[in-house]
Every structure is written in C-alpha cells, then in structure tokens.
Amino acid sequence: MSNILITELKNQGPGDILDAIGGETDIDPGIIGNIDINGSRALVEVNNGKAEELATQLNGKKVGHSRVSVRNIEEEDFKDIETIYDYVDRFKQLVELEREQEMREHEESIRTLSGKQREAEGKAILYLRGRDEGNALEGKLVKFMRQHKGEPLPETEIAVGDLVMISRRDPLLSDNPTGTVVQKTNYSVTVAFDQPRSFIFGEGLRMDLYVNDITYQRMKDALTRVEEATGRLADLRNIMVGLRSPKEPEKAEVNQWFNKELNESQKEAVAYSLGAEDIHLIHGPPGTGKTTTAIEVIEQAVEAGQKVLATAASNIAVDNMLDFLLDREVKAVRVGHPARVTPQLKEHTLDSLIEQNKQYRKSEELRAQAIEKKEEQEEFTYPSGKYRRGMSNTKIKELAEEGGSSRGVSKDKIQGMARWIELQDEIEALFEEADRLREEAVNEILETKQVICTTNSTAGSELVENREFDLVVIDEATQSTEPSCLIPITHGKKIVMAGDHRQLPPTVKSRKAADQGLEDTLFERLAEKYPGIKNMLEIQYRMHETIMAFSNEQFYDGIISADESVRTHTLEDFQLDINLFNNNLTEILDPHKPLVFVDTSGRDAAERIRQGSTSKENPEEALLVAQMADNLLRSGMRPENIAVISPYKDQVDLLDRKIDAENLEIKSVDGFQGREKEVVIISLTRSNKNRGIGFLKDVRRFNVSLTRAERKLIVVGDSSTITSHEIYSHFIDYVRQKGRVIEL
Numbered sequence: 254m255s256n257i258l259i260t261e262l263k264n265q266g267p268g269d270i271l272d273a274i275g276g277e278t279d280i281d282p283g284i285i286g287n288i289d290i291n292g293s294r295a296l297v298e299v300n301n302g303k304a305e306e307l308a309t310q311l312n313g314k315k316v317g318h319s320r321v322s323v324r325n326i327e328e329e330d331f332k333d334i335e336t337i338y339d340y341v342d343r344f345k346q347l348v349e350l351e352r353e354q355e356m357r358e359h360e361e362s363i364r365t366l367s368g369k370q371r372e373a374e375g376k377a378i379l380y381l382r383g384r385d386e387g388n389a390l391e392g393k394l395v396k397f398m399r400q401h402k403g404e405p406l407p408e409t410e411i412a413v414g415d416l417v418m419i420s421r422r423d424p425l426l427s428d429n430p431t432g433t434v435v436q437k438t439n440y441s442v443t444v445a446f447d448q449p450r451s452f453i454f455g456e457g458l459r460m461d462l463y464v465n466d467i468t469y470q471r472m473k474d475a476l477t478r479v480e481e482a483t484g485r486l487a488d489l490r491n492i493m494v495g496l497r498s499p500k501e502p503e504k505a506e507v508n509q510w511f512n513k514e515l516n517e518s519q520k521e522a523v524a525y526s527l528g529a530e531d532i533h534l535i536h537g538p539p540g541t542g543k544t545t546t547a548i549e550v551i552e553q554a555v556e557a558g559q560k561v562l563a564t565a566a567s568n569i570a571v572d573n574m575l576d577f578l579l580d581r582e583v584k585a586v587r588v589g590h591p592a593r594v595t596p597q598l599k600e601h602t603l604d605s606l607i608e609q610n611k612q613y614r615k616s617e618e619l620r621a622q623a624i625e626k627k628e629e630q631e632e633f634t635y636p637s638g639k640y641r642r643g644m645s646n647t648k649i650k651e652l653a654e655e656g657g658s659s660r661g662v663s664k665d666k667i668q669g670m671a672r673w674i675e676l677q678d679e680i681e682a683l684f685e686e687a688d689r690l691r692e693e694a695v696n697e698i699l700e701t702k703q704v705i706c707t708t709n710s711t712a713g714s715e716l717v718e719n720r721e722f723d724l725v726v727i728d729e730a731t732q733s734t735e736p737s738c739l740i741p742i743t744h745g746k747k748i749v750m751a752g753d754h755r756q757l758p759p760t761v762k763s764r765k766a767a768d769q770g771l772e773d774t775l776f777e778r779l780a781e782k783y784p785g786i787k788n789m790l791e792i793q794y795r796m797h798e799t800i801m802a803f804s805n806e807q808f809y810d811g812i813i814s815a816d817e818s819v820r821t822h823t824l825e826d827f828q829l830d831i832n833l834f835n836n837n838l839t840e841i842l843d844p845h846k847p848l849v850f851v852d853t854s855g856r857d858a859a860e861r862i863r864q865g866s867t868s869k870e871n872p873e874e875a876l877l878v879a880q881m882a883d884n885l886l887r888s889g890m891r892p893e894n895i896a897v898i899s900p901y902k903d904q905v906d907l908l909d910r911k912i913d914a915e916n917l918e919i920k921s922v923d924g925f926q927g928r929e930k931e932v933v934i935i936s937l938t939r940s941n942k943n944r945g946i947g948f949l950k951d952v953r954r955f956n957v958s959l960t961r962a963e964r965k966l967i968v969v970g971d972s973s974t975i976t977s978h979e980i981y982s983h984f985i986d987y988v989r990q991k992g993r994v995i996e997l
C-alpha cells in the first residue's frame with residue numbers, strides 16, 4: 254500500500270476525489286483505499302503500486318472546482334507533513350495579514366496627502382498618459398509617460414516589481430486597476446495588468462505606489478519552497494518546524510585568523526559557526542562585534558572555497574557587511590537597487606559592475622535596436638480587433654504578400670498590419686537575445702565573486718533565484734521576521750545568524766500578525782530551544798562600564814565585560830570648557846560622570862497629546878534636553894558626537910524643532926538601534942498621574958536606549974510615573990549607586 258497527498262482542496266469530499274480519478278486519469282478508482290481528509294489536504298491510499306503514476310496524472314488537474322497539487326508520499330511522513338503544512342500555512346496567513354495592513358496604511362496616506370505631496374515623496378506620479386503595449390505573459394502591458402511629450406518622470410520610489418494603482422480622478426475608488434511594474438526608464442513606467450480598464454489608455458492619469466508586493470510574494474514563495482523541500486533544505490526545514498534537532502556543533506580547528514584582533518568569545522563563535530553542520534547562532538549584545546565576528550566566519554568559509562550569501566533585513570546593514578568585507582579584500586558583490594545602496598559602495602553593485610561587461614553592452618545595444626524598431630512600428634497599423642477581424646498573423650502576412658484585401662479591410666491596412674507584425678517578431682527576437690546575453694553577463698560576474706551581499710528580500714529576486722550557497726550568513730537576524738529569513742535560507746546548505754533578541758524585534762505593522770507571532774524571530778525561537786547552537790559574545794567595545802552594567806545585569810546575565818579601551822573612558826578626553834555650562838546643568842553635564850538620571854518629578858513637566866496623534870510629547874522635558882544639548886555644544890562638543898533619542902515620535906519632532914544644530918542626531922529609539930554616539934540624551938517623555946508608561950513597558954526598547962552611549966548617558970524622566978514598571982525603579986536605584994540622580 255502506498256499513498257498520494259492531494260493539496261489545495263476547497264471543501265471537496267472523498268466522492269469528488271474518486272470522481273476526479275475516474276474522469277481525469279486512466280487509473281481505476283477501484284484501487285483506492287482509505288481517503289483521509291484534513292482541511293485542504295487529503296491522504297489517499299493507493300493499491301497495486303500505482304501511487305506514483307496516479308500522482309503524476311492527477312497533479313494539476315481539477316477535483317470538483319479546485320485545481321490541486323498531488324504527489325506520492327510515505328504514510329509515516331504524513332504526521333510530519335501536517336506539521337510542515339501547519340508551519341507554512343500559519344506564516345502565509347501572517348504574511349498576508351501584514352500585507353493587508355500595509356495596503357490599509359497606503360490607502361490612509363492617499364486619503365490624507367495631496368497628489369502633489371505624494372509625488373514629492375516619490376509615492377505617486379501625476380499627469381500621465383497610457384499607451385497600449387500589447388500583451389505579455391504577465392498580462393496587458395501599458396506604458397505610462399508624462400502627458401507633456403518628452404518630459405522626464407520625477408524622482409520616484411516606484412520600481413520594477415512594485416504594485417501600482419492607476420486612477421483618473423479619485424485614487425480611492427475601489428475599482429481602480431492595479432498592476433505590476435515590469436519596466437522603468439527616465440521617461441516611462443510600463444505596467445502589466447490582469448484586468449485593465451479602458452480609461453488607462455487615455456490622459457490625466459495618476460499612478461500610486463500601492464503595496465510593495467514583491468517582498469510579500471517572495472516570502473510566500475520561500476514558504477512554498479520550504480513546504481516542498483527535498484535534500485538539504487528539507488533537513489534545515491525540519492529543524493525550523495521542530496521535527497528534528499540541529500546537530501550540536503563541533504568546534505572547528507582554525508589555523509589562521511584573518512582578523513588578528515578577535516577576542517576569545519569571538520573566536521569561539523567563529524570556530525563553532527564553522528564547525529556547525531546545520532544552523533549556528535551568534536548572540537551579540539550591543540557593541541560586542543557581531544558583524545566583525547560574522548565577517549570572520551565568511552572569510553574563513555571563503556578561504557575553504559565556499560560560496561557565501563550574506564544578507565540582512567535592511568539595506569544599511571547589508572552595506573555595513575559589504576564595507577567590512579571590502580576592507581578585508583574579500584571578493585564581494587552587492588546585489589540590489591543602486592538607489593538603495595550607500596553612494597560609496599555603488600561601484601560594487603552588480604548594476605555597476607555589469608556596465609563594464611562586454612556581453613551586457615552587446616545586450617544593451619540589442620535592446621536599443623529593439624526600442625528603435627518599436628518607434629518605427631508606431632507608423633504602421635496595430636492589428637487590433639477592429640482591423641484584424643479574426644485573421645491570424647500568418648493570414649495577414651499571406652494577404653499582404655499577395656497584395657490582397659479581406660473582410661472589408663483595405664489593402665493598405667493589411668500591408669500596414671503585416672509590417673507591424675514583422676517588426677513585432679524582430680523586436681521580440683531582439684529582446685529575447687538581449688535577455689540571454691544579460692543573463693550570461695550576470696552569471697559571469699556572480700560566478701567570479703565569492704560572496705553575494707543582498708537584503709533578505711532581494712535574495713528572492715531572479716538574480717539569486719537559482720543559486721545555491723554553501724553558507725548563508727544573516728546579520729541582524731533578530732530584526733527580520735521568520736518568513737523574511739526564509740528567503741535567503743532556502744538558498745543555503747548551512748546557516749549562521751547573528752543577532753540579539755534582547756533588543757527590538759522586527760517592525761510588524763499589523764498588530765494581529767505581531768500578536769500571532771510574526772514579531773517572534775527565528776533566531777530567538779532557536780536560541781531558546783537549542784542553547785547548544787548559540788555562542789554569546791562577551792566583550793563590548795562601546796560603553797563605559799558604568800553605562801554598560803545595568804543592561805548587562807538585566808538582559809545578559811552579567812556575562813559582558815567592557816574592553817579595556819572603553820572601560821573607563823569619559824568626556825574628560827574632550828577637554829570641554831565646563832565654565833560655559835549653565836549653573837543648573839553643571840552637575841548633569843559633568844564630564845567625569847558617565848551616567849546621570851535627571852528626575853523631573855518635582856517639576857511641572859507633564860506629557861501631552863497633540864490633537865489627532867497617538868504619540869506623546871513633553872514640552873518641558875524637551876526644553877530641558879535642548880538646553881543640555883546647547884550647553885554641550887557651547888562647551889566644545891561637536892554635534893556629530895551627540896544624539897538625542899526618545900521612544901515617542903512626537904517628542905522627537907518637538908526636540909527637532911527646539912534643537913537647532915546640524916549633524917546632531919535626533920531620533921526615535923527604534924530608529925537608533927545599531928548606532929552609537931559619544932553622548933546620548935534620552936527623553937523618556939512619560940509623566941502623568943496614572944503612572945501610565947505605554948510602550949516603555951517593552952523593556953527591549955529600554956535596553957536599546959541604554960546601550961547607545963559611549964562616554965556619557967543622560968536619562969531624563971519622571972520617576973513617579975516610570976517607576977510603575979519595576980525595571981525603571983531598578984534602574985534609578987542603580988544610578989543612585991553607580992552614577993548620579995539629579996532631582997530638579
């Protein structure tokens with residue numbers, strides 16, 4: 254007895270399955286045994302050793318009204334398959350929830366901003382006209398250009414692969430057509446539509462970036478690959494879904510360290526990462542050299558002849574890795590849109606390298622020829638239904654050759670259409686050849702590079718799609734959702750992830766998706782379940798030990814120590830003119846004191862809510878913080894060495910208006926993760942009678958705030974409000990002992 258597994262059923266019963274076997278295959282339904290249906294899946298027993306044959310014949314056919322996928326499997330695998338499907342289905346649903354939320358936010362932005370404002374933000378293009386470009390695999394192609402002939406398009410975020418919406422008067426109408434951008438030049442954007450509407454071939458059109466769909470699609474594709482995995486990916490998948498444990502890593506022998514400065518815990522992490530067979534985790538608390546360590550892992554792998562894919566969720570983090578790799582002279586290439594890459598690194602992007610490739614230049618020539626022909630084609634008659642009248646291309650060409658006319662279509666029109674069709678064949682052949690040459694050029698470049706650096710999402714692009722890597726390294730893995738990590742993972746034989754689950758998780762827009770687990774990262778899940786596959790980095794190179802110690806005890810079991818180079822560093826080294834401090838700030842700004850808590854509870858410094866806002870601000874606190882920043886600058890501190898951060902966006906805006914110093918960064922805590930400054934001033938903002946502290950309760954956010962400063966950290970807050978959460982009372986107690994609490 255063997256089995257087939259049918260998936261993608263929609264409420265069909267055993268009878269429907271038997272009917273489909275009878276109708277769609279030449280196999281006798283009499284050989285079918287038990288049919289076990291569970292949701293959209295059915296396990297079907299098949300006698301006479303015909304399972305494989307039946308699976309092949311029934312795959313892609315209809316059962317009832319549903320087109321199904323079918324494959325043959327072992328019965329003992331069915332339980333495992335349920336586990337895998339549960340995992341995949343759950344994440345597909347969460348990804349979809351997130352996508353829907355993003356779509357809602359887009360709509361909200363369209364509702365509240367004017368078309369001009371959206372165009373200035375790069376999210377819309379106004380005054381367009383649309384031209385029919387025929388059909389392609391993806392659907393009806395329409396090219397959009399500015400109404401005013403020859404006018405270039407404005408700078409825009411809209412890129413190939415994005416979903417856009419076309420509207421004429423009201424961008425909020427629910428039946429405005431949406432399509433995918435398939436080509437973009439300085440003058441035009443070509444969009445493929447499944448269901449176009451006739452108005453899009455006219456003028457007065459507006460294009461809005463809808464939802465950046467491609468990332469969601471890539472996550473779903475990765476989930477499908479995970480579901481259908483065989484071989485190495487199936488092994489990794491089984492670990493991720495909990496069907497098997499990862500092999501305990503063995504410490505690899507490292508003969509030569511490329512980075513001579515690595516400390517012992519970093520070397521341990523590298524040796525175990527190299528010795529691991531499946532997945533290894535590098536837990537790097539703030540400033541401990543996660544990226545430095547990950548880079549050594551990559552260098553060692555490259556030395557052993559391996560191909561590496563290095564990714565992170567954000568472009569900045571990928572650029573950071575690339576920068577480290579280039580410094581160490583590793584042959585690395587950056588795949589990704591050049592507009593999203595740091596300017597200094599642009600020359601290392603695939604887009605830039607390809608410009609010098611001979612094959613690619615040839616391909617561009619062919620493309621230019623094709624475009625020329627397209628222009629020529631405009632002089633001839635497009636064989637629309639009106640003129641074609643049911644005639645095939647061959648028929649039109651034959652008629653043209655004979656010099657005839659037909660079905661009331663004039664000889665001229667027939668000639669025109671025949672020429673149009675001939676040109677179309679030539680254009681298609683040119684594009685095809687151009688694509689082939691381009692692909693060859695891409696392969697040539699990517700083959701010569703040992704490391705490909707790209708975002709998780711772009712690891713799902715067609716450029717990386719069919720490539721396999723011996724090692725996938727994901728930096729800042731605790732900033733990536735699980736489905737996002739799966740995109741690079743599906744390309745790897747082995748995975749190393751670096752991150753810190755005690756800092757902030759990835760941003761998830763949909764509350765529902767976050768609550769159902771999209772915010773919980775793969776890194777954290779595995780780190781907690783399998784402590785044996787994790788190494789923790791133990792020496793930090795950022796903070797004075799007094800700044801470090803509270804977070805160390807609270808979040809890292811006291812394991813971290815400060816490197817000698819930073820352990821006791823203070824602002825004293827900056828030789829500030831402290832006589833220029835205002836009297837009331839002298840103690841707060843004292844360069845000898847690395848840690849100060851400024852308590853505003855004795856002052857009238859209440860929080861407030863701006864009308865229509867969900868955030869908070871605190872004007873009195875903002876004023877105080879602005880004075881501190883101003884005094885520091887006056888005493889000789891450079892603005893680029895100071896950061897002011899607050900958990901609340903409105904407070905950040907307010908501070909931004911009160912502090913007038915270019916290069917002094919004023920950011921939200923979330924926006925400052927991964928960064929550092931010599932002096933950091935935190936404005937906690939909350940101050941109210943109910944002792945409400947909202948999302949200050951997320952202690953990971955507090956941890957991130959506390960660990961950004963190198964030499965001096967000033968925390969400003971209302972102790973009577975914030976101590977409603979015990980971590981803040983512990984913190985104030987700690988500052989009382991090791992730093993200075995100043996009550997205003």
Ligand SMILES: Nc1ncnc2c1ncn2[C@@H]1O[C@H](COP(=O)(O)OP(=O)(O)OP(=O)(O)O)[C@@H](O)[C@H]1O
Pocket residue numbers: 514515516519537538539540541542543544545546794795927928
């Ligand atoms: N072994 C070392 N010796 C000296 N300096 C080091 C060492 N390891 C890391 N550093 C330095 O510490 C700083 C932080 O390193 P890196 O960027 O790798 O840390 P990270 O853990 O990724 O940082 P973050 O916590 O901000 O994400 C860098 O300036 C790096 O050069």
